[in-house]
Amino acid sequence: QKEVEQNSGPLSVPEGAIASLNCTYSDRGSQSFFWYRQYSGKSPELIMFIYSNGDKEDGRFTAQLNKASQYVSLLIRDSQPSDSATYLCAPEGGKLIFGQGTELSVKP
Amino acid sequence: NAGVTQTPKFQVLKTGQSMTLQCAQDMNHNSMYWYRQDPGMGLRLIYYSASEGTTDKGEVPNGYNVSRLNKREFSLRLESAAPSQTSVYFCASSPSGQGFNSPLHFGNGTRLTVT
Numbered sequence: 001q002k003e004v005e006q007n008s009g010p011l012s013v014p015e016g017a018i019a020s021l022n023c024t025y026s027d028r029g030s031q032s033f034f035w036y037r038q039y040s041g042k043s044p045e046l047i048m049f050i051y052s053n054g055d056k057e058d059g060r061f062t063a064q065l066n067k068a069s070q071y072v073s074l075l076i077r078d079s080q081p082s083d084s085a086t087y088l089c090a091p092e093g094g095k096l097i098f099g100q101g102t103e104l105s106v107k108p
Numbered sequence: 109n110a111g112v113t114q115t116p117k118f119q120v121l122k123t124g125q126s127m128t129l130q131c132a133q134d135m136n137h138n139s140m141y142w143y144r145q146d147p148g149m150g151l152r153l154i155y156y157s158a159s160e161g162t163t164d165k166g167e168v169p170n171g172y173n174v175s176r177l178n179k180r181e182f183s184l185r186l187e188s189a190a191p192s193q194t195s196v197y198f199c200a201s202s203p204s205g206q207g208f209n210s211p212l213h214f215g216n217g218t219r220l221t222v223t
Contacts, residue, residue: 008148034211043198043214044151088151092210096141096166100150 003027006089006099014107019076021102023089026070030091033072035063038086038101048074051092079106110134114199114215121189121222129184129218131199139202140182141166141212142174144195151198157182189222196220 004025013019023033032051036044050056050063050072062075076083084106089099112133121127133140141156143166153166157176171193173185182201186193196219200212 036212043217044212045214046211049211090212096153096156098143098151100148 003097004089004091004099006087006102008100009103010105011102012105012107013079015079015081017079017106019079019083019104019106021074021076021087021089021104023072023074023099024070025072025089025091027091028067028070030070031067032092033063033065034090034092035061035074036088036090036098038088040085044088049092076104079104081106081108112199112201112213112215114197114218116218117216118219119221121186121220123190123222125189126185126187127189128186129197129199129220130181131183131215132181133201133213134180135201135203135213136179137201137213138179138204139210140176141200141202142172142182142184143198143200144168144193145198145217146195154184154197189220191222194220194222 006023035048037047038044048063050065056063060077064073086101086103088101115130138159142154143151145151152168154172155174157163160179163174175183196217198217199215202210202212
């Protein structure tokens with residue numbers, strides 16, 4: 001089992017819909033997580049950080065963390081074509097491992 | 109602010125040639141990293157430097173060496189390039205290696221092809 005797993009996608013959603021991106025992890029010691037967005041041909045950029053169980057909202061983005069289930073997710077409300085990118089999940093610190101990323105495509 | 113600067117942006121090497129990828133950050137960060145990204149494999153850590161004067165192996169260090177020249181600069185060297193090292197290489201930095209203040213700031217990447 002990989003330490004951080006994401007569905008590779010592509011995940012396709014219509015414009016205006018909610019996109020749900022999921023990440024599971026095996027290290028119970030992981031306490032907090034980053035979500036990065038990577039546009040095609042570009043470098044990853046940080047979009048969210050979550051460290052406590054529950055939800056964290058930032059504009060159209062909501063990160064959810066469930067430490068008991070070892071699961072972290074990213075919801076994008078009112079998806080826009082500009083949200084089309086690959087989304088990477090990464091536990092903070094530790095072995096500095098990233099998930100393989102989920103490719104999101106938002107269709108107009 | 110330049111952030112993290114990588115050079116070169118593109119490089120083509122022949123098998124057996126050597127080269128050094130350069131990385132510099134101007135954010136006064138303590139920690140620096142080198143990742144490679146291959147299709148379907150995500151980002152894999154090659155080496156990192158938690159602070160000036162220290163370096164450690166990551167997940168895929170074979171065939172690479174690094175030098176933390178000073179707090180700003182962290183270089184990656186391929187001594188004898190192989191086709192398996194064809195990849196996109198990202199340098200990154202963070203204020204520290206742990207804790208809330210440790211998000212990675214990435215450079216624009218180097219696209220390396222080894223023929």
